[in-house]
Amino acid sequence: MKTSLAIPVTTIAESRLAKTDFSNLVFGKTISDHMFVADYKNGEWTGLRIEPYAPLSLNPSNATLHYGQSIFEGLKAYKNEEGEVLVFRPDANWKRLNESAERMCMPHLPEEIFMEGMSQLLDLDRGWVPTAKGASLYVRPFMFATDDYIGVKPSDTYKFIIFTCPVGNYYSKPVSVKVETEFTRANPGGTGAAKTAGNYAASLYPALQAQRAGYDQLLWTDGQSHSKIEESGTMNVMFKINGTIITAPLSSGTILKGITRNSVLQLARDWNHPVEERFLTVGELEAALVNGTIEEAFGTGTAATIAHIERIHVNGKDYTLPSKSPEAFSNKVLAELDGIKYGKISDPHEWIIKI
CATH class of the missing domain: 3.20.10.10 (D-amino Acid Aminotransferase, subunit A, domain 2)
Incomplete structure (x- = not known):
C-alpha cells in the first residue's frame, strides 16, 4: 500500500524484537516497538507521529478515568510466503471505529489518518509480524478522552493511538x-x-x-x-x-x-x-x-x-x-x-x- 501522509518517526533506542520468544506468545502480553499517536484539539486532528511504545502520562482528573469515553478496534496483520505484510479488512475497522465514535460523542477520525498511521506503523515494525502457522500481529487502534475536567460532558480533546502485538491462537481448544x-x-x-x-x-x-x-x-x-x-x-x-x-x-x-x-x-x-x-x-x-x-x-x-x-x-x-x-x-x-x-x-x- 502506497503512503502519502508525512508522519514524523522517532525510533526506539533498542528494539525488543531479538529478545522476544515468538514460540511462546501469550495473547496481548507482548507489545511491539512503536505506536502511532494523534491528538484532537481545537476541532482538528494534529500532532501525528510514530514513537516508541511507552507509558502515557495522565492527570488524575482525566475524563476517561471517570466517565469512560473510550472506544477501540481490533484487527490483524499476517505474512505471506513471500514475507509481505497483509492486513485483513482495515477499512471495515475504520468505519466501525467512527460508528462507535458517533455513539460516544467522540470526533470522526479521517480515513487517511487511520490507514496511513496503521500502514506506516506496520511497515516500520514489519519484523514483529510472526511467521508461524496460526500466528499474526494483532493491531489495536483506540481513542479516548483527554480533558482534565470533573464534569459529565463530552471531552473537547482526545488521543488516538495504534499499537501492535504478536499473538498466537486466542483459544487453543474448543x-x-x-x-x-x-x-x-x-x-x-x-x-x-x-x-x-x-x-x-x-x-x-x-x-x-x-x-x-x-x-x-x-x-x-x-x-x-x-x-x-x-x-x-x-x-x-x-x-x-x-x-x-x-x-x-x-x-x-x-x-x-x-x-x-x-x-x-x-x-x-x-x-x-x-x-x-x-x-x-x-x-x-x-x-x-x-x-x-x-x-x-x-x-x-x-x-x-x-x-x-x-x-x-x-x-x-x-x-x-x-x-x-x-x-x-x-x-x-x-x-x-x-x-x-x-x-x-x-x-x-x-x-x-x-x-
Whole structure:
C-alpha cells in the first residue's frame, strides 16, 4: 500500500524484537516497538507521529478515568510466503471505529489518518509480524478522552493511538459456553453496538462467575426477556441447525457489527449455504440440543477467527455438541479465511490490503 501522509518517526533506542520468544506468545502480553499517536484539539486532528511504545502520562482528573469515553478496534496483520505484510479488512475497522465514535460523542477520525498511521506503523515494525502457522500481529487502534475536567460532558480533546502485538491462537481448544439469563450485556437504545470499553467492563462480573463454574464464555441473551441468543463475550455466535446457519441480526442495536461475522456470512452466501439472520430463542437452542438437530456452534471474531463450541449449558444442563468433521462448515470457512489472510488463495472480495 502506497503512503502519502508525512508522519514524523522517532525510533526506539533498542528494539525488543531479538529478545522476544515468538514460540511462546501469550495473547496481548507482548507489545511491539512503536505506536502511532494523534491528538484532537481545537476541532482538528494534529500532532501525528510514530514513537516508541511507552507509558502515557495522565492527570488524575482525566475524563476517561471517570466517565469512560473510550472506544477501540481490533484487527490483524499476517505474512505471506513471500514475507509481505497483509492486513485483513482495515477499512471495515475504520468505519466501525467512527460508528462507535458517533455513539460516544467522540470526533470522526479521517480515513487517511487511520490507514496511513496503521500502514506506516506496520511497515516500520514489519519484523514483529510472526511467521508461524496460526500466528499474526494483532493491531489495536483506540481513542479516548483527554480533558482534565470533573464534569459529565463530552471531552473537547482526545488521543488516538495504534499499537501492535504478536499473538498466537486466542483459544487453543474448543470452548464451553453458558447461556446467561440473569445479567445483561446490552439493551435497545444502549451502547451494545459500539465497541466501547464500558460494555466490556460490565461483562466482567458475570463472565467471571461462568469461568469459576467451568465455562470459557457466556452466551448473552436479550436484556428484556432473556429468551433470545445475542452474542458471546468476545465474539459473535453462529449455530448450524438442520443445515442452516443462524446468527443474531444487527437491527436491534445490541449486537456488535463483527467484521469476521460479516466475512463468514458473505462466504456462506458465496457458497449458496442457507443463512438466517434472526434471533435463535433459548427454547429453540435447547430443543435442538435435545433432539440432535444442532450440527455445530461457533464464535466469530478477530481474536479467535472461528472458535468451535463443544459444550453449551442451558437451563441447568450441559450438552455436548457433535465432533467437527473436516467437512464441517466451521472448518471449511476457517480454512477459507486463513487462506485469504495468509495470501494462499484468491481474495475475490478484495479484503486484503498489502503493506
